[in-house]
Amino acid sequence: FGLKKDFIDTDIYGITAEEFSLGRTNIQVVEEMIKAGIKIIQYREKEKSKLEKYNECKAIRKLTKDSGVTFIVNDDVDIAIAVEADGIHLGQDDMPIEEVRKIAGNMIIGLSTHNIKQAKTAVEKGADYIGVGPIFNTTTKKNVEKSEGLKYLKWVSENIQIPYVAIGGIKESNIIEVKKYGGKCFAMISEIVSSPDIVKKVESIRKLLKTI
Numbered sequence: 636f637g638l639k640k641d642f643i644d645t646d647i648y649g650i651t652a653e654e655f656s657l658g659r660t661n662i663q664v665v666e667e668m669i670k671a672g673i674k675i676i677q678y679r680e681k682e683k684s685k686l687e688k689y690n691e692c693k694a695i696r697k698l699t700k701d702s703g704v705t706f707i708v709n710d711d712v713d714i715a716i717a718v719e720a721d722g723i724h725l726g727q728d729d730m731p732i733e734e735v736r737k738i739a740g741n742m743i744i745g746l747s748t749h750n751i752k753q754a755k756t757a758v759e760k761g762a763d764y765i766g767v768g769p770i771f772n773t774t775t776k777k778n779v780e781k782s783e784g785l786k787y788l789k790w791v792s793e794n795i796q797i798p799y800v801a802i803g804g805i806k807e808s809n810i811i812e813v814k815k816y817g818g819k820c821f822a823m824i825s826e827i828v829s830s831p832d833i834v835k836k837v838e839s840i841r842k843l844l845k846t847i
């Protein structure tokens with residue numbers, strides 16, 4: 636994984652969510668994201684069977700590999716390994732990072748964090764990057780742990796040495812505020828997958844980010 640050091644040196648982190656994708660499949664949305672120039676994509680799918688998820692990840696691995704996009708699988712370590720994804724994204728209730736590290740080797744391991752204590756622990760345990768959020772209220776993720784949002788993000792930006800990704804309720808309409816609180820890489824689910832024209836949406840967000 637030669638990608639490891641700079642894999643997250645990018646502005647937008649795309650994540651799938653078929654139920655919010657306006658009738659498009661995860662694969663179609665990933666194709667749109669790649670066309671839009673998104674450089675890191677996470678497969679996140681909470682409803683489908685293991686086999687369906689595996690098949691989709693296999694296809695997405697091919698698409699992302701062909702276009703030089705970093706591919707991260709949420710939750711399913713076995714699928715991530717089987718399809719040779721670049722990384723795996725874990726939550727606080729998933730297997731401990733140090734255990735995943737034993738089986739996932741050099742793969743990128745990301746961990747969702749919601750407060751300072753979790754961020755410090757993630758670094759100690761060897762996470763390659765952390766998710767930071769939810770920054771704002773969101774209805775996309777069920778049972779999301781509460782966070783001080785922007786205040787927590789600011790702390791991370793000043794104290795944490797590994798890459799971090801802001802997530803949760805981020806939209807074109809508030810992304811500048813997130814940037815002002817230290818955001819560098821922004822994960823957006825609904826704002827991107829629910830956009831009828833993903834290429835235009837990303838173009839417009841990038842233009843906006845260049846203004847500050």
Ligand code: TZP
Pocket residue numbers: 747768769772773774775776779802803804805822823824825826
């Ligand atoms: N983790 C923290 S908030 C969230 C996840 C997966 C959902 C983000 O979705 P949206 O639509 O960008 O608010």
Ligand code: MG
Pocket residue numbers: 709710724725726729
């Ligand atoms: Mg999880």
